[in-house]
Amino acid sequence: MSLSPVEGVVLAETTPVGEDPTGSDREFVGRSPGQLAWARLKRDRTAMISGAVLVFLMIVAIAAPLIARLYGVGPNDQFQDRLDGNSMPLGYVGGITGDHWFGLEPRLGRDIFIRMVYGMRTSLFIAFAAALITSAIGVVLGILAGFLGGVVDAVIGWITDVALALPFLIFALAVVPTVALRFYGPRDEVPAAFQVAVLIGVFAAFGWTSTARLVRGQVISLREREFVEAARASGAGLGHMLFRQLLPNIWAPILVSFSLAVPSYVTGEAALSFLGIGILEPTADFGRMIFQSIPYLQTDPAYVFFPGITIFALVLAFNLFGDALRDALDPKSSR
Amino acid sequence: MSENVSTATATAPAAGGTGAAGATLLRVEGLTKHFPVRGGLKPGGGGAVRAVDGLDFEVRAGETLGLVGESGCGKTTTGRMLVRLLEPTGGKIVFEDRDITHAGRRELRPLRQDLQIIFQDPYASLNPRHTVGRIVSMPLEVNGIKPPGGVKRRVQELLELVGLNPEHYNRYPHEFSGGQRQRIGIARALALRPKLIVADEPVSALDVSIQAQVINLLRDLQRELGLAFVFIAHDLAVVRHFCQRVAVMYLGKIVEIGDRTEIYERPRHPYTRALLSAIPDVTQLGPAGRIRLTGDVPTPLNPPTGCRFRTRCWKAQDRCATEEPALVARDGGAPVACHFPESGELR
Secondary structure, eight states: OOOGGGHHHHHHHHSOTTOOTTSOOOSOOOOOHHHHHHHHHHHOHHHHHHHHHHHHHHHHHHTHHHHHHHHTOOTTOBOGGGBOTTSOBSSSTTTOOSSSTTOBOTTTOBBHHHHHHHHHHHHHHHHHHHHHHHHHHHHHHHHHHHHHOHHHHHHHHHHHHHHHHSOHHHHHHHHHHHHHHHHSOTTSOOOHHHHHHHHHHHHHHHHHHHHHHHHHHHHHHHHTSHHHHHHHHTTOOHHIIIIIIIGGGSHHHHHHHHHHHHHHHHHHHHHHHHTTSSSOTTSOOHHHHHHHHGGGTTTOHHHHHHHHHHHHHHHHHHHHHHHHHHHHHOTTSOO | OHHHHHHHHHHSOOTTOTTTTOOEEEEEEEEEEEEEOOOSSSTTTTOEEEEEEEEEEEEETTOEEEEEOSTTSSHHHHHHHHTTSSOOSEEEEEETTEEOTTOOHHHHHHHHTTEEEEOSOTTTSSOTTSOHHHHHHHHHHHTTOOOTTOHHHHHHHHHHHTTOOGGGGGOOGGGSOHHHHHHHHHHHHHTTOOSEEEEESTTTTSOHHHHHHHHHHHHHHHHHHOOEEEEEOSOHHHHHHHOSEEEEEETTEEEEEEEHHHHHHSOOSHHHHHHHHTSOOTTSOSSTTOOOOOSOOOOTTSOOSSSTTGGGOTTOOHHHHHSOOOOEEOTTSOEEOOSSOOOSOOO
């Protein structure tokens, strides 16, 4: 094996790969996988449109009190004078006027637009909080189960199976009123914050399983990789290997599962409120709005239309964005 | 058995001359690793894969010991036990007169700095989400070492040492070729200034031209830093180029250990002869001189009695089935585990 001829190759090999051939870009910058994903996301029109819709809806939700002040109508203001004798809103299409953009509710005469803005606030807050908590629980349990294996994996696996086997709706129907009764009397008014907390808790108790399984699978496929062994051979502890070596490699699926969990909690919360065990009056909420609008489907279709179309747009935008995010983070995955 | 090896290696001077009078850095006695197999009604009822079954060897400071053998003979398992990625089932690993066979993480901490590993696959051994700077500084971070002049400066020195541009500090592994990645892996192993590096097939995933570069880099580093290597490989040409001493493994055991010249020119174990005769030689066309072994390697679940090579050995006799040959020096040659060693030059 001759040694001298390869010396020139050594020099050639150490010059950076993928450098701008024109040489104009002397300040070559290493682009991280995150930056590459962001560049791909920016090229994706679906992602940009759905992302813009999401940002708009979130700003509306966050700025609800400001919007109420500019709009000049509060969420619980009643406009009985604009209802007819049958408590139906006066005017066309559910009473749409310059003062009430989406019309008024039949019977109570509250403004639909501002109640939707506040309902979005409730929905998004619950969905984001539930998704954050479930992702955190799922990531910690999944990463531990996947990396440690053995007894830890088996126990976490059993708990996951039990949580998956319990019927969610029946459990929620049984637990939510019981918990409320445990802390408040049957005639006491249950504060909205408490209802929200109970809902988030119910979602958290069930929702972490899918994230945990996803993370566990990812960790199992990564834990035998040599970079983890290299950290171990250098004397790294469990925390370093889990959260410094492994976690950065599974951010992509976690992020995607988070972005797909949020819309499922939006609809889940709406479903529970629809069934009467979610958020109660007078707090504004999408699910209950739709529930209350069902009897007026024929007489006042606008009452059903506006909340329905908004929740549809919200969930669709989230799902499309989640899909686009997955494509951007993992360009190798087939569509 | 180990006394025999140590006396034999002590009399045989290290070839190559680098770090000649080095003291014993690493001593391995009866090192064993059995992997339990699932099956049977009782736990462990399925028997065990005897991946490594009683190894004895030592490595002196600044020396390179090659560990060769075909796939599945326990080379990698041995390497991983040496850096304590795997827990040995039996035997002893003594590093600088300290028994580290079952040392815990805290006891190992000072030793981690002296004992590092280079991995086979440069595409799996670097964390794809970390920059080169973070990868190379990881051993420093994990051990809480703050080098004078800062971590970044030390990392850039290391990158320069392994022939990479120090400006690549903020780049990611996917931007590098296989050879460059392996250099990053070497820089990481060097970060703690080790005395012994276990190189687990460091070049077998690379192109032949890149192999030469990486091997030469390792040799230069050995000269500059006085490193000792345990060099695991299946490529006999690479081992001959790089290692002063060579141990030949077969089915979890060392069948022959000795100087490079002894092993390559006067191999005594039939298996070593067969292995060497399998090196392709462009000057010699046709099957001339080629020893063709018949049959497969027996399963390490249930290795043959006596000599493990006897099922494929053309010299096997009754004695080979009943009596296991010890790894001892016979007739003044290198230690060899064979009842009927060959003699004379190869070819």
